[in-house]
Amino acid sequence: MTAQGWLQIAVYLAVLTALTPLLGGYMARVYRGERVLLTPVFGPVERLTYRLLRVNPYAQQDWKSYARTALVFSVLFWVVLYVILRTQGIHPFNPEDFDSGTWDVSFNTVSSFISNTNWQYYGGETTMSYFSQMAGLAVQNFVSAAVGMAVLAAVIRGFASRGAAELGNFWQDLTRTLLYILLPLSFVGALILVSQGVVQTLAGSVAYQTVQGFDQTLALGPAASQIAIKQLGTNGGGFFNVNSAFPFENATALSNFVELLFILLIPAALTATFGRMVGNRRQGWALYAAMAAVLVVGIAVAYGAEQNGSPAQKNAEVATASADGTTGGNLEGKEQRFGIASSALWATATTAASNGSVNSAHDSYTGAGGAGPLVNMMTGEVIFGGVGSGLYGMLLFVLLAVFIAGLMVGRTPEYLGKKIEAREVKLTLIGTLYTALAVLVTTALAIATKWGAPSIFNGGPQGFSETLYAYTSQGNNNGSAFAGYTGYVQPNAPGNAGAFGITFADLLGGVTMLFARFVPMLAALAVAGSLATKRVAPLGAGTFRTDTPTFVFLLIFVIVIVAALTFFPALLLGPIVQALTDQLF
């Protein structure tokens, strides 16, 4: 590790922390329905949208009504996106004449985008027309993110409520999230990316002869507009197959910094939004502190392991030391312009947030370096996590921590002055334990049956790690991959003639992603609905404070314990074996 590398990481964390209260405060005003900076621009568009949707944005919904609207909307959009991908062949903006998707891969892809996962079994530039990318996938990048944030706004209102059962209006939250937060940030971000060299064009690919007379073809497309939102909305699905490693998706160290910042920007800022909406900013900072502490540990582990180099490298006597003019370390599957520090930082941030975009090949990370991202996902994507979903997941862990603290001191647990009783604890356990169980069951199914075998690429423990990573990622709506693991076989034929999906992997993954999205979402809404009508007890001498370092420590402890108890045996079989040995397989 170098001082230069740590400096980059420090700059990143400083900028992120500085932006948290600024954007967080702005978002709190958006969700309170107040006038904001962009109201003069988007106010008329907002009112027009309500008219076109035929909704009354002021009609208040209780938690059941809110959940029903969110579900109906998501299910319908699932159907529409599936139809778009299956009929790709007849749509415009398809200069490469790609075929429509196969049914199983399309099932997986659609579930992946609706659930804000963006797991990619398909290859971006080799299967998707510009129309599918823009009107299909990029729309979901916005909408699935906005649904998560809208639900979070409703959940926060439940926590903050002084007795009213209403949690807000889904359509108002959705529209305001899109117009005032996601759209303007994406637009500005996309232009910054283009200024660095990320492509944005409707022209088809460009073929030419290189300096030495070889054929080379540039895949182009409207990439920057999609990349900005895939980073911002914790989506992660790339325009190109190798995602943000590809120079046309991530051109320079500066574009890399902006994309990195966009990964954690909204999930981090939402902690401040929470603090403001419940009327105690320290509560927001406490959550931010718990998340940031776990993040920093993850960065240190990944950076240290990658700088140290891999067994394959050491066996071949490839240098690993950093020296003048070289970073050293494990550069397999990493880009020179990012080096070790920015790659390890990205790998940690993208798995802490449920983003899943990559700027390096996670499959080629060292045992310990690859375990970092894996463990991040195993915490249930609450260390920043997905936009909206990360924080409502974290709030469930907060209730769990409060409950455990209550058991230890023998008092009825309270959070923000509200009593946490049997109903809330039951719902919390469903929300926090469901994803962990789903990951274990699906991984076991894929490993123990012959159906999982065709997807595995590497032999030995790495083959197990790939499978574990695949279902951990899909089971937590992350979307990053040890990309050797596959659900789609694509011969190099024009228009993808003869391509087929690996049905087992596509279906199991698709179902896993959908449940991972909607089970915790419903649990969080139900908890909020139940808390909303409770009386707020005044702060007393016996109140267990939840805005102190003690509570932050307890919260981290609970998250780590739950993840460790659930996943330690699985981690032993894959990444830990690999980290402990220099043996080759």
Next chain:
Amino acid sequence: MRRDLLNSILAIVVFTVMLGLAYPLLTTGVAQVLWPNKADGSQVERDGEVVGSRLIGQDFQRPVLDENGRPREDEEGNPVLEADPGYFQSRPSVTGYSANVTFFNNLGPNNRGLSNMFRENLATYLERERRFSPGLQASDVPPDAVQTTASGVDPHISEANARIQARRVADERGIPLERVLELVDDNTDGRALGVLGEPGVNVLELNMAVDRESRRQG
């Protein structure tokens, strides 16, 4: 429920038009006005013809000739290629520097095949450079020269890698080493804002600069 269905259908249409068409098309329009070259892939021309993109690396190889001076072919009739010693060499790539079909190498950290590939790449590199850098050791070779790029089209190599190769290029081209090292510096993209990322030498631009220098001297 019925109300939700109606609102949802309308919302899908409205948001698809707004986010799926208006937003990317507006972004494309603005980008094409502000940075047309960058939005179209930073294409690089030589004598008026496109020969590459400054962001996309390429191979600098030449056909191997047989004893009769004709290009040698393998069993499948493809020409056999070798690194062209007059050019700086890009990083190893598993996609053959394909810029339209991209994939990762994806071999794990304990993979024997991966280790063997490193060993071969290292031996090839040492064999190529040792004639010009006597005493070059495995430990002097930076990992970017041996390990594959993530994108398959990494446009950069490390400065240490370029400095080793500079001796060979200078010798082959008959350009003074100091001049070649100057060109290396000229074509190094530094850290963004002085702190972010790592410096990298842009291989395509450097090789084109070397070509121009050769022509000037020759």
